[in-house]
Amino acid sequence: MINMKRILVTGATGQIGSELTPALRKRYGDENVIASGHTIEPDRELLEGGPFCFLDVRDSCSLEKIVKEYRINTIYHLAALLSAAAEKDSQLAWDVNINGLKTILEAARAFHCSVFFPSSIGAFGPSTPPDNTPQDTIQRPATMYGITKLSGELLCDYYYHRFGVDTRGLRFPGLISYKTMPHGGTTDYAVEIFYAAIRGNRYECFLREGTRLDMMYMPDAIRAAINLMEADPKRLAHRNAFNVTAMSFAPEEIYTEIKKNIPDFIMTYRVDPVRQAIADSWPHHMDDSSARREWGWRHEYNLAAMTREMIERLSERFEKDKGDRYVSKTVR
Ligand code: SER
Numbered sequence: 001m002i003n004m005k006r007i008l009v010t011g012a013t014g015q016i017g018s019e020l021t022p023a024l025r026k027r028y029g030d031e032n033v034i035a036s037g038h039t040i041e042p043d044r045e046l047l048e049g050g051p052f053c054f055l056d057v058r059d060s061c062s063l064e065k066i067v068k069e070y071r072i073n074t075i076y077h078l079a080a081l082l083s084a085a086a087e088k089d090s091q092l093a094w095d096v097n098i099n100g101l102k103t104i105l106e107a108a109r110a111f112h113c114s115v116f117f118p119s120s121i122g123a124f125g126p127s128t129p130p131d132n133t134p135q136d137t138i139q140r141p142a143t144m145y146g147i148t149k150l151s152g153e154l155l156c157d158y159y160y161h162r163f164g165v166d167t168r169g170l171r172f173p174g175l176i177s178y179k180t181m182p183h184g185g186t187t188d189y190a191v192e193i194f195y196a197a198i199r200g201n202r203y204e205c206f207l208r209e210g211t212r213l214d215m216m217y218m219p220d221a222i223r224a225a226i227n228l229m230e231a232d233p234k235r236l237a238h239r240n241a242f243n244v245t246a247m248s249f250a251p252e253e254i255y256t257e258i259k260k261n262i263p264d265f266i267m268t269y270r271v272d273p274v275r276q277a278i279a280d281s282w283p284h285h286m287d288d289s290s291a292r293r294e295w296g297w298r299h300e301y302n303l304a305a306m307t308r309e310m311i312e313r314l315s316e317r318f319e320k321d322k323g324d325r326y327v328s329k330t331v332r
Helices: 017-028 044-048 060-069 083-088 090-111 144-163 189-199 218-230 251-261 273-280 289-295 303-331
Strands: 007-010 033-037 052-054 074-077 114-120 131-133 167-172 174-176 203-205 213-217 247-249 267-269
Touching (some): 017 033, 017 044, 017 074, 017 218, 060 090, 074 218, 083 144, 083 273, 090 114, 090 144, 114 144, 114 218, 144 167, 174 189, 174 218, 189 203, 189 251, 213 218, 218 289, 247 251, 247 303, 251 267
Parallel strands (some): 007 033, 007 074, 033 052, 074 114, 114 167, 174 213, 203 267
Antiparallel strands (some): 213 247
């Protein structure tokens, strides 16, 4: 088959990767999607769903070996540290987020691969207009995460213009999913809150009331990544770093929405100054009209629809986990 996609996903065990990988396998065939990560024990769905390779994205020899062996022509490069984790270890964040990307781009140049790179609302900073943040605007991020994401956007542009590598990317907002917890992000509260609500616990929110940020439900994020990579390149004026969003809310608004479904749920605030400062430097709401115009981006989930589905799916999981625990106890 001509143009058959042979895909490598880096960071496949992470927040986006653990859902993008199965979606890509469903679309392009299990054997055509190679998952990779630096976890020794990835979850069963990932391991049994198709090939899995151990990979540190900074290791160019191992990367090239995988690209050659599996005849890779498309790389979804997701391996990265999130914002709060990057503030804790800025050296490691630079190394993984920048040197990792550079290694991927070099392999893509040598082996003629397309590259998907997720940027973020973190690529903006305190001097960026926070409302209706334009596609092309001031970007002076104040965090190590933001600096690596902005540098990544520029590197991807550079590899396209200078070497003709087919790089494409999105600026994701906070992503919400019932499958995998994010680790070390500033928008993590919008996922943690559901786990607390389903388990009947109180939730202590680490961001202040009124902290409005862009967000998106994971199925929309997965569709956005796949659609952008399949888009007609002639229509792409921007290729990299497209603003994309689906909803924008502050902690009290998601709390109210959850309470409509779980009236007893209680949320209180205990502000984490590090993550609050990060959130305060990010936009409230991005203008994503370029993505909508250039490749037909459309979100499907708003706050109410996402909340309903998160509660439904997490409740099912919670019940199943309880059942599994009961079975394993009685078997023993
Ligand atoms: N969700 C990410 C974070 O909070 C933002 O891209 O770090």
